[in-house]
Amino acid sequence: MNKHCFASDNYSGVTPEAWRALEVANAGVADPYGDDEWTLKAADKIRDVFETDCEVFFAFNGTASNALALAAMGQSFNSVLAHELSHVETSECGAPEFFSNGSKLLTVKGFAGKVDVPGIEALATERTDMHFPRPKVISLTQCTEMGTIYTPDELGQLRDLANRLDMHLHMDGARFVNAVAAMNLSPKELSWEAGVDVLCLGGSKNGMAIGDAIVFFNKNLAKDFDYRCKQAGQLASKMRYISAPWVAMLEDEIWLKHAAHANHCAQKLSTELTQIEGIDLIVPTEANGVFVNMRADIAARLRAKGWKFYDFIGEGGMRLMCSWATTQDEIDVFCEDARGE
Ligand SMILES: *Cc1c(COP(=O)(O)O)cnc(C)c1O
Numbered sequence: 001m002n003k004h005c006f007a008s009d010n011y012s013g014v015t016p017e018a019w020r021a022l023e024v025a026n027a028g029v030a031d032p033y034g035d036d037e038w039t040l041k042a043a044d045k046i047r048d049v050f051e052t053d054c055e056v057f058f059a060f061n062g063t064a065s066n067a068l069a070l071a072a073m074g075q076s077f078n079s080v081l082a083h084e085l086s087h088v089e090t091s092e093c094g095a096p097e098f099f100s101n102g103s104k105l106l107t108v109k110g111f112a113g114k115v116d117v118p119g120i121e122a123l124a125t126e127r128t129d130m131h132f133p134r135p136k137v138i139s140l141t142q143c144t145e146m147g148t149i150y151t152p153d154e155l156g157q158l159r160d161l162a163n164r165l166d167m168h169l170h171m172d173g174a175r176f177v178n179a180v181a182a183m184n185l186s187p188k189e190l191s192w193e194a195g196v197d198v199l200c201l202g203g204s205k206n207g208m209a210i211g212d213a214i215v216f217f218n219k220n221l222a223k224d225f226d227y228r229c230k231q232a233g234q235l236a237s238k239m240r241y242i243s244a245p246w247v248a249m250l251e252d253e254i255w256l257k258h259a260a261h262a263n264h265c266a267q268k269l270s271t272e273l274t275q276i277e278g279i280d281l282i283v284p285t286e287a288n289g290v291f292v293n294m295r296a297d298i299a300a301r302l303r304a305k306g307w308k309f310y311d312f313i314g315e316g317g318m319r320l321m322c323s324w325a326t327t328q329d330e331i332d333v334f335c336e337d338a339r340g341e
Contacts, residue, residue: 004305004306004307004308004333005309005330006269006290006307006308006309006320006321006322006330006334007309007310007321008205008310009175009205009206009262009288009321009322009323009324010204010205011308011323012207012323012325012326013207013325014207014208014209014245015207015208015249015258015324017248017249017251017254018207018208018209018245018248018249019245021244021245021248022209022241024244025038025241025244026241030238030240032238032239033235033236033239034058034235034236034239034243035239036239036240037240038239038240038243038247039058039239039240039242039243041243042058042243042246042247042250043056043243045246045247045251046201046213046215046246048250049187049250050187050188050191050192050215050217051187052188052192052217053219054192054215054216054217054219055215055216055219055222055225056213056214056216057214057216057222057225057229058211058213058214058236058239058243058246059211059212059214059232060210060211060212060234060236060242061204061210061211061212062172062174062200062204062212063091063093063095064212064234065201065202065212065213065214066087066088066095066096066139066170066172066200067088067095067096067098067099067100067232068099068225068228068229068232068234069170069198069200070088070096070099070100070103070139070170071096071100071101071103071228072198072222072223072225072228073136073137073168073170073197073198073221074100074103074136074137074168075103075136076101076102076103077102077103077133077134078100078103078133078134078135078136078137079104079105079106079133079134079135079136079137080100080103080104080105080106080136080137080138080139080170081105081106081107081108081115081120081123081124081135081137081139081167082105082107082108082115082138082139082140082141083107083108083109083110083113083114083115083140083141083145084107084108084109084110085113085145085146086107086139086141086145086172087141087145087172087174088139088172089107090145099228099232103133103136106123106133106135108120108122108123112146112148112283112284113141113144113145113146113147113148113283114140114150114154115138115140115158116154117157117158117161120138120158120161121161121165123135124165124167125165135165135167136166136167137168137169137170138158138162138168138170139170139171139172140155140158140169140170140171141171141172141173141174142171142175142176142179142190143175143176143178143182143286143289146282146283146289146291147266147283147287147289147290147291147319148283148284148287149179149182149286149287150179150190151183152185152189152190152193155169155190155194155195155196156194156195159195160195163195168198168218168221169195169196169197170200171191171196171198171200173191173199173200173202174200174202174205174212175202175205175206175259175287175288176190176191176199176201176202177202177206177256177258177259178206178259178262178263178287178288179287180256180259181256181259181260181263181287182263182286182287191215191217192217196217197217197221198214198215198216198217198218198221199214200212200213200214200215201213201214201215203245203246203249206249206255206258206259206324207249207258207323207324207325208245208246208249209245210241210242211236211241211242211243211245211246213246259288259324261324261326262322262323262324262326263287263288263322265288265322265326265331266285266287266288266289266290266320266321266322267285268328268331269285269290269320269331269334269335270285270290272331272335273290273292273338274292276298276335276338276339278295278297278298279292279293279294279295279298279338280292280293288321288322288323289319289320289321289322290320290321290322291317291318291320292320293317293318298338299311299318301337301338301340302334302338307334307337
């Protein structure tokens with residue numbers, strides 16, 4: 001077991017609440033393929049938490065959720081516009097293109113992992129002839145791959161653009177709850193009220209073992225989505241083991257509590273690290289990730305002590321992710337090791 005870890009929030013285990021829910025759901029028999037009481041309840045809970053009548057499906061992970069959602073939002077001759085650092089572009093092995101039978105992903109640059117209206121508009125209107133795929137979806141990540149957060153206002157501007165261009169808005173919400181906790185807003189304010197059509201709601205990074213929810217606020221797009229899930233091998237036979245932890249995590253805002261803890265840890269880590277000579281923030285710490293430039297000798301010393309973290313963010317850029325399970329002690333020891341104490 002690796003104790004020294006800020007590599008990713010999915011290195012953490014399962015929260016006690018989610019674990020307990022599995023034990024409860026394990027008692028006795030239940031209908032398969034999502035016809036069980038937990039799956040119905042989990043979908044109802046999501047409708048409660050988002051305060052709207054949306055359609056909810058569950059898949060095994062975020063890659064499948066994003067890929068199938070994007071496939072449902074356009075046709076094979078359409079394109080999906082996303083940030084160049086987006087998970088759908090960099091980390092899904094072409095699954096969105098594969099499951100959409102070829103919808104092309106087109107990428108834009110943008111500060112701090114965010115797409116903006118001028119960037120998307122320029123790309124979407126660059127070509128209008130039939131020899132180039134027709135733009136149909138804007139895909140956003142909340143929180144972004146740089147740990148930043150789209151405000152409701154920024155989302156609203158992208159929604160207006162999508163309306164003007166007859167496009168849909170997809171949100172990869174692998175860390176959606178971290179954004180909700182950090183902004184102290186309600187889930188609806190960062191999703192359908194701001195114009196999101198489909199949200200892929202992540203569970204694993206918030207402390208569940210497996211299973212993401214695909215939430216269709218635009219219910220027209222959900223037509224036959226159950227067939228898509230089944231064909232893609234994403235319909236769990238024993239669905240209760242995916243859905244029961246969702247019920248438990250959405251109870252009494254427990255998912256928010258865990259996300260707020262992760263965010264709080266990142267704030268502490270960020271504050272302490274930036275007092276060390278040779279470490280500077282690349283982007284502000286807004287959620288549960290700290291992105292820094294770090295002098296090579298400091299990074300080498302930390303790695304020699306067994307600390308794990310990614311350095312795929314540009315030249316010298318390091319990503320340090322906090323989770324529901326991060327402790328004050330880990331933060332203290334990491335900072336001591338960084339200082340060379
Ligand atoms: C982790 C993550 C996902 C989901 O990845 P899976 O490994 O397929 O569950 C999706 N989007 C982002 C931004 C992520 O960080």
